[in-house]
Amino acid sequence: MPPRPTRKYPSQETLSRRLSILEFKDYFDPAAVRSNISERTHEPDGGSHRAVRALDVVALCLTSGEQGDVTAAAFYPIDSKKQNTLIVCKNREATPQDRLRLIDFKKTLIASSAWTDVFRDFILRHCAENITKRVKLFKESFSQIHKQLEDMANTYTPPQAPLDQVFPRSDKLRETLYKGGEPADPRVMLFDVLRKCRQAAGEFAIDRPEERETAQQNLDKYLDLWKLADCIRVSAFMELLLLPLSTSDDIVAKFIRRLNKVCQYARIELLLKHYDWTTLPTCWATLSSTVMPQGGKFSRGTANSMLEPLMSKQKSNLAAINMMKNTSKVWNPRDILRPTIHAEIKMIIFIHTRTSPKAVSDSPSPQLPIGCSKRSCICCSIWIAAFNESSEMAWMTSGSHGKPYDQWAFANTVKLPDSLYEHVAAAQDIVADRIRGILVKFVGSALLTEQELQLFPESDEDASAGESDTSSNKLDLY
């Protein structure tokens, strides 16, 4: 077998430092956000669209809500079997609790006939923290935007259509709100629903989630909120909100995202309707190594040392100095970075190592969906796009928030078959290149002079020349 070519990468530490700076400066990439949206609209029959929504819900149900607990899920036939397997993995190693949770989840799905059963018997016990967090964020967004919503509602002209079209599937809600009657006009209903939804979000609290006696009351409380939130979500008024959206950072966009997240549990219905859980096998995706063994653990404080030379040269620029000084608040020098391979990348590598490349590309689906409990980060979205390009695959997730994470790891410690090596290497090349480019453009235009730009050289060979750990510049694949 011919030796694999040596590639030049920045070290993991250099990449993490660069990501740290972007993360500190609240960078997000609008291109990454847009790229995912367009991918989703390319589907002819909505097949993978539905699958990715179902898989997003699986990932959500298997996530506790703790910081850093991100889950990915995919349906794929592995080990030369024809039948789909539900494959799941996490950013971190799966614990025995994670494994028990998956078993319990499957049992609950088999025993349930409606999503509300799964919510009462599984979600409340395992995801209470996550629900509480979602409702809290939704409430915050609602407070930020409610004046704007009221202004829009005031000038809103509802379509000349029956109430069932202005507020689809709202008959039960109308019965509760108007005691069997109907609202005076659609605008009255809109105001009522907005006000009551905000109130329900404000009052929402889960009481003793682990106990069976309180489960039904907790479900009822969630349903009270869900009916109102879902009514807004599918209303004709919502189209008015979606119209002016330009960036994902917009507070309206944030409100819509959080509204969707509060309602997302009802999508468990998709899992009950379209999949046979009695025969669906499950498996955890594990890779031979997921934490960088050498140079994979380092102090986040090193990012400060990269900024210090800039600070000394920016003495005349007060705004820049203040911005730089704030870094010490964000980066505790004692913080240790332990970059890990993100769940969606782990999933792709796992499936490719367990399936022959032909079987993967013969898949009948035009897009290969991966569900995630969180939208993908900038590095994952660049990596997936580059991997797809190199391998002619069509992996997709439901979206990206375009943000950087300095704990994002290169996958260069994983044992890879030859058929996969070039594609992973190509994807890494492009991630490294794009992040460097973004940093030069972003930091350079805001803060740097021409000389200072030399601190972020064009070539990564130069960038890592002064580092002690030069061995990690190579892609150490086995």
Ligand SMILES: [Zn+2]
């Ligand atoms: Zn990621």
